[in-house]
Amino acid sequence: MLRITNTLTGKKEEFIPITPGEVRIYVCGPTVYNFVHLGNSRPAITFDAFRRYLEYRGYRVILAQNFTDIDDKIIIKANEEGVDALEIAERYIVQYWKDSLALGIRPANFHPRTTHFVDEIIEFIQDLIDKGFAYVVDGDVYFNVSEFKNYGELSHRKLEDMIAGARIEPGEKKKSPEDFALWKAAKEGEPFWNSPWGPGRPGWHIECSVMSTCILGETFDIHAGGADLIFPHHENEKAQSEARHGKTFARYWMHNGMMRLAGSKMSKSLGNFITIKDAVKKYGKDAIRLFIFSKHYRSPIDYSEEMLAENLRAVKRVNAILRDFEKSEGDKPLFSKKTPFVKEQIERFIEALDDDFNTPKAVALMFDLINKMGETKNRNRKLEIYHLIRNEFGPVLGILEKDEEVSANIDGLVKLLIEIRAEFKKDKNYEKADQIRDRLNELGIKLMDTPEGTKYTF
Ligand SMILES: [Zn+2]
Structure with a gap:
């Protein structure tokens, strides 16, 4: 029985999909305006492996992950370079694919882009206005938080506290500080689309509500992303979607912890980031993935060169053992899941990952097995372990594969x-x-x- 921690309830819950045998997942993707740092790869690697695990457990998975290809940061970068905002987006989407390939992240089934969904976004916003959840001020459209009674449910915050913590930025025309923009009127020199409220562009949160429901349906199984997105991004996505459709948006919310550098969050704005390109060059994808799987996905993880180097040494050692075996025995296809030993290992592996995707436990099992492989003289046992690592467990975590x-x-x-x-x-x-x-x-x-x-x- 697969159990996952649902941020919405704060509890570890049995996972029951809407349609038996099928899982529909939406993961918030990157805003494409710069080289991506290693910290950004954590949700992508985590949910890539989670998806592989669901498939291993027999589910058909439909995964959507967006590209935010219009945003303040993209526009600023475009203006700095004197090029079109879409040119910036295209450039860093290409970079995203290079990074993903290098990290062994499989493409999602859908990679929607904000600018391809502007008509649907306008329709969605108009419906919110018609239903009384949004209002127009001088070409801007805002979501009226006080109209949505479950606001704060996901991030477990009280509306009064949010009001106290929110501000109206200069230039914003919203009625109340906790309201947020659905549509931003075009400013001088910004790209824009025509809308019933005048020229402008979508706010950040609305795009994910629109793209996820267009692709996966008004209610889908799992919404995932980094814990830094719980508030306000996911809280807002949920409010917009549930206000419009009058039904549950995502049934389970999964959030990965942040990657930190010397105790602070690794981020572009703090300037303390290491690019994926450099990290892959130095450590290789398996060591990076192992490093990420060595911590439970919900816990923060501290970026550590020593830990990455240690994981690289471990990967080399394991591969040397597996390669030696290949040389001496060949990789005989003598693999049967029926032997009691193999069955027991598979059960342990599933038990670990069924328990809120406990990758540290699954990884520990793999290393235990490798140690056994080195110690035992029993050739059949070696062969069993070889296949368990290379062909059974490795592909689930996207590591130690033969290719x-x-x-x-x-x-x-x-x-x-x-x-x-x-x-x-x-x-x-x-x-x-x-x-x-x-x-x-x-x-x-x-x-x-x-x-x-x-x-x-x-
Ligand atoms: Zn999102």
């Missing part, structure tokens, strides 16, 4: 051929050197001679 080892070997082989070719060139044997280049080219591996040496791409 990666193979591609690492290909890297080594291409480099070896480049070295041999360089020697042929040195000996002025251009015919043989060209032969290597041409044959690699036929295999789809392109060599490029640059001042820094020969490089290659697949």
Whole structure:
């Protein structure tokens, strides 16, 4: 029985999907305006693995994750560079895909973008106005929080406290400090769309309400994201959606803890971030994923170079053991889930992850098994563990899979051929050197001679 902590109730609850056998999940995605730092990868990696686990448990998963491609930060960056806001968004969406690929994050089923849903956003806002939950002031539209009686339910806050903590920023025309913008009238030099209230653009929160319900339905199973989004973003999404549709928005809310750097949140605005690109180069995806899975997803995690390096050493050690076994035994397909030992390990793995996706426990089980594999003389036991790690548990967490080892070997082989070719060139044997280049080219591996040496791409 899968149990997850639901932020809405604050309790660990049995997960029961709306449609048996199917899970519909929405995860808030990035605002695309800059290189993404390692802290941002935590929700993506966590919910990528959670999705894999649901699939492992036999569910059909429909996952949607958005790109916020219009926002104050994007507009500021575009103005700084003197380019169109969409150009900034496109650039960092491409970067997002590169980072995701490098981290072994599978694409969601849907990656909606805000600017593709402006008509639906306008329709949604108009409906909120018609139903008395929103009001227009000089081309801005605001959500009237006092009209929605369950406001504060998700973040467990009282309306009075929120009013005390909220401010009306200069230029905002809202009636009450806790109200929030659904539509912002266009300012000079900003991109805009025409609407019944004049030219403008969507506020931040409304896009997720619109895209999630358009894709997954008015009520869906799980809404997920970082804990920093609980208030106000998710509270507002919930208010808008439930005000419009008069029914539960998401049945379960899952939130991952933040990644911190020396006790503070890792963030672009604090300037203390490490890019994913740099982190992958230094530690590789498995060490990064293991580092993230080593803490329960709801707890904060402290960024630590030492911990990443330690995880990298662990990954290397495990892969060496698995590779040695492959060399001596081959990876015989002699895998049966029926042996009592294998069945017991699978049960333990499921027991850990069924308990609010307890990855530290699942990872500990994997390392226990690896240690057993190193110790035992029993070949059949080694084979069982080999398959459990490579083909059963590894793919669920997206780590220690064999393909990666193979591609690492290909890297080594291409480099070896480049070295041999360089020697042929040195000996002025251009015919043989060209032969290597041409044959690699036929295999789809392109060599490029640059001042820094020969490089290659697949
Ligand atoms: Zn969102």
